[in-house]
Amino acid sequence: MGIVFGVASVIAMLAIGEGASYEAQQQIKNLGSQNIILTSEKPTNTKTAGEQERSLVLEYGITYRDLDQIRATIPGVEIAVPGRRIKDFLWHQSLSVDATLLGTVPWYPEMRNRRLLKGRFFTQIEMKGRDPVCVINEELARKLFPLSSPVGKEIRLQRNYFRVVGIIETKASGADSDQLGGKGDATVKKPSGDESELPMEAMIPLSTLIDRFGEVLFKYRSGSFEAEKVDFHEVTIKIGDADQVVPAAEAIRHILKRNHEDVDYKMTVPLELLRRAERTKQIFNIVLGSIAAISLLVGGIGIMNIMLATVTERTREIGIRRAMGAKQRDIVMQFLIETILLSGAGGLIGVVVGMAVPLIIERFANMMTITQIWAPTLAFSISVLTGVIFGIYPAIRAAGMNPVDALRHE
Amino acid sequence: MSSLSPNRRPIIELRDVEKHYQMGSILVKALRGISLTVFEGDYISILGPSGCGKSTLLNILGCLDQPTIGDYLLEGKDVSELADDDLSKVRGKRLGFIFQSYNLIQQLSVVENIEVPLYYQGMPEAESHARAAHLADQVGLGDRLDHRPTELSGGQQQRVAIARALANDPAVILADEATGNLDSKSGGDILKIFDDLNTEGKTLIMITHDEEMAERTPRVIRLKDGEVGFDTMGEDGKAPPARKTEAAK
Numbered sequence: 001m002g003i004v005f006g007v008a009s010v011i012a013m014l015a016i017g018e019g020a021s022y023e024a025q026q027q028i029k030n031l032g033s034q035n036i037i038l039t040s041e042k043p044t045n046t047k048t049a050g051e052q053e054r055s056l057v058l059e060y061g062i063t064y065r066d067l068d069q070i071r072a073t074i075p076g077v078e079i080a081v082p083g084r085r086i087k088d089f090l091w092h093q094s095l096s097v098d099a100t101l102l103g104t105v106p107w108y109p110e111m112r113n114r115r116l117l118k119g120r121f122f123t124q125i126e127m128k129g130r131d132p133v134c135v136i137n138e139e140l141a142r143k144l145f146p147l148s149s150p151v152g153k154e155i156r157l158q159r160n161y162f163r164v165v166g167i168i169e170t171k172a173s174g175a176d177s178d179q180l181g182g183k184g185d186a187t188v189k190k191p192s193g194d195e196s197e198l199p200m201e202a203m204i205p206l207s208t209l210i211d212r213f214g215e216v217l218f219k220y221r222s223g224s225f226e227a228e229k230v231d232f233h234e235v236t237i238k239i240g241d242a243d244q245v246v247p248a249a250e251a252i253r254h255i256l257k258r259n260h261e262d263v264d265y266k267m268t269v270p271l272e273l274l275r276r277a278e279r280t281k282q283i284f285n286i287v288l289g290s291i292a293a294i295s296l297l298v299g300g301i302g303i304m305n306i307m308l309a310t311v312t313e314r315t316r317e318i319g320i321r322r323a324m325g326a327k328q329r330d331i332v333m334q335f336l337i338e339t340i341l342l343s344g345a346g347g348l349i350g351v352v353v354g355m356a357v358p359l360i361i362e363r364f365a366n367m368m369t370i371t372q373i374w375a376p377t378l379a380f381s382i383s384v385l386t387g388v389i390f391g392i393y394p395a396i397r398a399a400g401m402n403p404v405d406a407l408r409h410e
Numbered sequence: 411m412s413s414l415s416p417n418r419r420p421i422i423e424l425r426d427v428e429k430h431y432q433m434g435s436i437l438v439k440a441l442r443g444i445s446l447t448v449f450e451g452d453y454i455s456i457l458g459p460s461g462c463g464k465s466t467l468l469n470i471l472g473c474l475d476q477p478t479i480g481d482y483l484l485e486g487k488d489v490s491e492l493a494d495d496d497l498s499k500v501r502g503k504r505l506g507f508i509f510q511s512y513n514l515i516q517q518l519s520v521v522e523n524i525e526v527p528l529y530y531q532g533m534p535e536a537e538s539h540a541r542a543a544h545l546a547d548q549v550g551l552g553d554r555l556d557h558r559p560t561e562l563s564g565g566q567q568q569r570v571a572i573a574r575a576l577a578n579d580p581a582v583i584l585a586d587e588a589t590g591n592l593d594s595k596s597g598g599d600i601l602k603i604f605d606d607l608n609t610e611g612k613t614l615i616m617i618t619h620d621e622e623m624a625e626r627t628p629r630v631i632r633l634k635d636g637e638v639g640f641d642t643m644g645e646d647g648k649a650p651p652a653r654k655t656e657a658a659k
């Protein structure tokens with residue numbers, strides 16, 4: 001029993017651990033491991049509430065000043081992709097979807113590792129010309145254009161029309177979905193798990209966005225009116241040297257702290273996330289590993305007891321075999337093999353259970369798991385090894401019995 | 411009838427063998443100097459009241475135990491000081507055991523039980539299986555090869571044990587109260603097999619407390635308090651008196 005649980009938890013541990021780290025890595029890859037992502041957030045504390053009321057315009061987030069300072073002080077900053085976002089309804093004919101309009105630069109997809117599925121991204125020229133073009137993500141394309149191809153068609157936001165030039169793949173996790181910090185690392189849901197979680201995005205040149213919507217954004221939603229001034233909703237900074245990412249992040253953190261009275265921004269460093277994910281995985285492994293170790297120990301002791309009982313029960317047989325010319329070694333081998341068979345059978349059941357557990361977890365907890373071939377192999381070998389370790393004592397005891405006494409037993 | 415010539419080859423020689431046991435603080439001398447020679451083809455009964463050292467003697471003869479003092483030569487080779495593994499080898503190759511309680515391995519079939527000594531000799535399975543089947547046939551159990559010991563009567567079980575004892579073609583067969591658990595008829599059958607084996611030239615040593623059975627064997631040794639009290643062979647190595655065969659019944 002203990003062997004079963006021990007082996008099962010070893011396999012489950014490895015599968016979940018692998019899955020989690022794969023997911024984390026995948027996510028980091030999406031964000032770009034050399035990137036530092038800054039996002040603006042509406043401040044939650046009310047220190048400046050009075051000011052807000054006076055100016056009517058909510059001012060927060062990452063500013064041009066921040067970006068200039070970062071560019072000036074931090075060596076190795078390669079590219080910074082500023083982005084601004086407007087959340088509103090996007091229309092195509094009579095269809096409307098609540099989506100995010102993202103103003104960004106032409107090299108955004110390359111930096112964030114996002115693939116274009118159709119058409120193209122907007123160009124430098126379009127950026128300069130403040131052209132009303134946009135690239136929408138796959139999810140939005142599905143919702144707005146259920147039947148036709150969106151490329152070349154137009155979508156509308158408020159009174160502005162944008163021509164769709166391309167479709168970009170949808171990525172659930174990333175700094176552009178506001179959940180990254182909270183859900184962060186290993187526990188992020190499987191990309192295909194929950195459809196409602198997928199963000200709808202349309203990307204337009206940043207210049208176009210500023211041109212059309214101005215520096216201050218007005219929102220009319222459900223009857224209420226809201227104005228806010230945000231220079232950038234999102235900034236992605238690429239650090240040239242991977243080793244410099246963490247120190248650079250420290251420096252940026254420092255600059256932002258100085259410039260912002262309130263914490264109206266959030267910093268995401270994929271590399272740090274990766275570290276954190278690895279740390280979580282480690283803790284998780286330690287916990288499951290201890291469970292496995294204890295189970296195997298208990299199971300091993302159980303097996304040892306069974307074997308000791310068996311040896312006592314079969315004392316006679318041992319005596320007979322000894323009289324028939326069995327050496328001590330022969331007896332040791334016999335009982336050792338029996339113990340190994342026993343623990344091996346337990347291990348086999350454990351393998352089956354252990355393979356099932358990740359599947360169940362995947363189904364109900366929406367977590368990704370990866371069971372590699374070597375995991376059950378390793379676990380099974382451990383069970384056999386347990387058999388050997390805990391079988392040796394009973395076997396030696398069996399072999400050490402005096403044949404005369406053994407024959408007379410009972 | 412086996413040859414009774416006194417210059418037959420000696421198989422077993424015991425010289426002043428003593429066996430001591432430590433029982434708590436008391437030293438028990440189970441055997442106090444036994445000297446004994448068993449020749450090839452001998453058919454011996456060892457008699458004596460319980461506690462006289464019969465079983466101890468059998469254990470030593472069977473290489474299951476070693477003498478405290480004295481030498482034991484089996485086929486001219488001193489086995490009184492052999493290491494455990496070598497003793498196992500001797501038991502496996504040169505000795506056959508038959509016990510009062512048959513001592514078959516319950517979870518093995520008839521043929522597998524007979525194969526046990528051959529298995530430890532490292533004989534290939536096909537060969538040992540054929541030999542075991544042949545021996546089972548010899549003791550009249552050729553049609554029960556795959557039965558378990560529990561499915562057999564006492565007499566049949568003992569016959570399996572005899573086949574097993576014969577499997578490795580031993581120099582000596584040691585029987586410990588072989589008929590003790592059997593009714594007189596099956597006991598008689600077993601003894602008949604022993605007689606036949608001796609006629610074929612096998613050396614048999616039987617331990618018993620049954621006087622009647624002792625009358626079948628040409629040579630009788632009586633033990634008394636750990637010593638040889640009486641040996642029909644005599645000290646001078648004279649031939650034992652002629653065996654009382656079927657007439658004894």
